Amino acid sequence: MPQPLSFRLSRTTLLxxxxxxxxxxxxxxxxxxxxxxxxxxxLETAREMLASNDWHQWMIPRLNDKVRLExxxxxxxxxxxxxxxxxxxxxxxxxxxxxxxxxxxxxxxxFAKKLIDEQFxxxxxxxxxxSWMFFSHFRLAETDAPATLFLTAAVYWLWQxxxxxxxxxxxxxxxxxxxxxxxxALPKGPQAGFAILFFIIWVLIEKKRGAIPRLxxxxxxxxxxxxxxxxxxxxxxxxxxxxxxxxxMVVTQGRDHIGHFYNYFPWILRATIPWTGLVLLGVIxxxxxMLFTLFxxxxxxxxxxxxxYKDQSEGSQERDHAARTLIIWAASILFPLFFxxxxxxxxxxxxxxxxxxxxxxxxxxxxxxxxKEAPLVRVVVGITFAISLLSPIAVFVIGRYQHEPFKLIxxxxxxxxxxxxxxxxxxxxxxxxxxxxxxxxxxLAVIFAIVQGWWLPSLNxxxxxxxxxxxxxxxxxxxxxxxxxxxxxxxxxxxRQTIPxxxxxxxxxxxxxKAPETVVITQFKNGREPPNVPARLQKTAEYETGxxxxxxxxxxxxx
Numbered sequence: 001m002p003q004p005l006s007f008r009l010s011r012t013t014l015l016x017x018x019x020x021x022x023x024x025x026x027x028x029x030x031x032x033x034x035x036x037x038x039x040x041x042x043l044e045t046a047r048e049m050l051a052s053n054d055w056h057q058w059m060i061p062r063l064n065d066k067v068r069l070e071x072x073x074x075x076x077x078x079x080x081x082x083x084x085x086x087x088x089x090x091x092x093x094x095x096x097x098x099x100x101x102x103x104x105x106x107x108x109x110x111f112a113k114k115l116i117d118e119q120f121x122x123x124x125x126x127x128x129x130x131s132w133m134f135f136s137h138f139r140l141a142e143t144d145a146p147a148t149l150f151l152t153a154a155v156y157w158l159w160q161x162x163x164x165x166x167x168x169x170x171x172x173x174x175x176x177x178x179x180x181x182x183x184x185a186l187p188k189g190p191q192a193g194f195a196i197l198f199f200i201i202w203v204l205i206e207k208k209r210g211a212i213p214r215l216x217x218x219x220x221x222x223x224x225x226x227x228x229x230x231x232x233x234x235x236x237x238x239x240x241x242x243x244x245x246x247x248x249m250v251v252t253q254g255r256d257h258i259g260h261f262y263n264y265f266p267w268i269l270r271a272t273i274p275w276t277g278l279v280l281l282g283v284i285x286x287x288x289x290m291l292f293t294l295f296x297x298x299x300x301x302x303x304x305x306x307x308x309y310k311d312q313s314e315g316s317q318e319r320d321h322a323a324r325t326l327i328i329w330a331a332s333i334l335f336p337l338f339f340x341x342x343x344x345x346x347x348x349x350x351x352x353x354x355x356x357x358x359x360x361x362x363x364x365x366x367x368x369x370x371x372k373e374a375p376l377v378r379v380v381v382g383i384t385f386a387i388s389l390l391s392p393i394a395v396f397v398i399g400r401y402q403h404e405p406f407k408l409i410x411x412x413x414x415x416x417x418x419x420x421x422x423x424x425x426x427x428x429x430x431x432x433x434x435x436x437x438x439x440x441x442x443x444l445a446v447i448f449a450i451v452q453g454w455w456l457p458s459l460n461x462x463x464x465x466x467x468x469x470x471x472x473x474x475x476x477x478x479x480x481x482x483x484x485x486x487x488x489x490x491x492x493x494x495x496r497q498t499i500p501x502x503x504x505x506x507x508x509x510x511x512x513x514k515a516p517e518t519v520v521i522t523q524f525k526n527g528r529e530p531p532n533v534p535a536r537l538q539k540t541a542e543y544e545t546g547x548x549x550x551x552x553x554x555x556x557x558x559x
Contacts, residue, residue: 021445022098023449024445025101026098027454029095030092031090032453033090033457038140039490040489040490040493041063042076043493044489046078046080047080047493047496048063048065059073060238063489064499064500065500067243072232075142075187101134104149104152105128108121108125108357112322112357114160115321119367119434123360129445130274130444130448132274146186147187147192148349150180151180151181151184151192151194151195151350153176154195155194155198156177157176158173159198161173162208170211178227179227182227182229184228190248191350192224194332194350195332202329206321206325232244258343264338264343271348271355272356275359278363278381282360282362283355286324287327289320290324322357367433378433381437385424392417395410395417395455409450417447420439465494468491468494468495472495475519480495480497480521481508481511482502483508484522485530486523491521505533520556521554521555524552536557536558537557540554
């Protein structure tokens with residue numbers, strides 16, 4: 001009979017495991033081409049910030065030589081500091097955000113261990129690491145990464161402070177939470193309020209009413225306001241300060257990314273791949289436990305639906321409390337997103353820690369001694385593993401479709417996938433389901449590193465980096481100008497220079513009169529055709545990018 005894996009790990013072992021995750025997050029970090037507009041904003045704003053000799057631009061950033069106040073500048077500071085140390089390139093720009101993800105794994109582990117135990121903490125951390133959205137978005141230079149790190153830390157310290165009965169220690173924990181909440185506001189702004197919303201709901205449901213007066217007396221809210229509001233206070237008198245209110249209205253009213261609340265449901269399913277089944281199971285159980293807490297005195301609930309939430313196995317009380325806490329945490333993020341006008345996939349990044357912990361909750365509930373849910377959990381895990389068996393086939397098919405001949409990186413990736421599958425089966429048979437799940441997660445981490453670092457970048461045959469290189473080879477250091485209302489921030493970043501925008505023919509002609517050697521770029525994207533160029537221009541090239549489906553036309557003046 002297989003022997004269960006022990007989770008009484010030493011601190012040294014845990015530290016080494018955590019350190020080992022950093023090379024995985026950094027593997028091939030600079031290989032992927034900057035094609036997302038969100039990432040190009042951060043990288044280019046930081047590049048222009050670093051190139052400026054005016055310290056004022058570090059507080060009032062500029063993007064393509066225009067003031068950018070839509071987001072606080074913390075992410076730009078991180079990137080510019082990394083540029084100064086390691087040079088202006090994708091690896092340096094993304095490095096601080098990958099480190100933020102690495103630190104988030106540690107915070108998630110610590111939070112989960114306090115909630116239940118070491119086994120739950122271990123699986124919470126590895127499920128977070130090997131969830132698709134986490135591994136892909138924490139390798140990009142985008143504001144979601146630092147915001148999620150600080151928001152998670154704030155929720156953890158608020159929860160811990162609310163649990164603490166010793167007044168002095170409670171005040172100290174709340175002060176840490178205030179610090180983290182303030183820092184969460186600096187990359188992303190109002191999303192920092194998710195932590196306070198969580199705490200209010202958690203206090204009411206868990207009946208920890210004495211925690212709110214302690215929070216107020218600790219001065220933590222003042223700390224959060226001073227840190228999070230410092231930049232807003234600085235820019236309040238700037239002539240461009242109205243941008244702040246405009247951006248708030250755009251996000252809340254949905255003026256540029258309009259959608260419906262149900263758009264988030266399929267996005268969540270995709271974000272949590274390959275753990276989607278366990279996430280759904282954990283969410284269902286968590287919601288049922290929450291409803292039982294609120295309405296459990298109704299006999300019909302116990303009689304008809306009790307099987308969905310009753311957990312009689314060892315440690316069930318701690319797991320019930322953890323499930324409620326995680327559901328409150330997830331709801332404090334998701335429900336405000338439902339009501340905000342803008343709907344975007346990457347808004348779900350702060351939701352990844354509680355979703356990973358809910359998946360770990362479902363897994364550990366199935367692994368618990370005397371668990372009646374073990375057969376159901378085994379079915380979900382079995383389906384997850386069976387679907388994973390299709391991954392090598394998918395890599396083979398996609399590789400053959402995208403390019404010929406078959407590349408070495410694809411052979412390596414398929415070999416690693418098969419090795420991970422075999423190792424999982426061997427450990428599960430010899431050491432039990434817990435060991436099998438741990439090895440499966442370790443294999444996923446290696447596979448994700450190869451996929452994100454080398455394989456996916458090899459599939460983009462035409463991209464902004466290549467277009468920029470061809471433009472530099474053809475036109476050297478000649479000035480550029482966009483024509484029309486559409487322009488590409490990824491191309492600006494990959495060219496490493498600002499490109500002014502001319503929306504009308506008169507504006508463009510004035511630029512051409514002053515600088516006849518100007519290279520004019522128009523962009524066709526999202527079905528919007530650019531305006532006709534002046535007759536003095538002739539088209540010299542045309543490029544179509546890969547994943548953003550944009551068409552660039554290049555013009556110069558007739559000789």
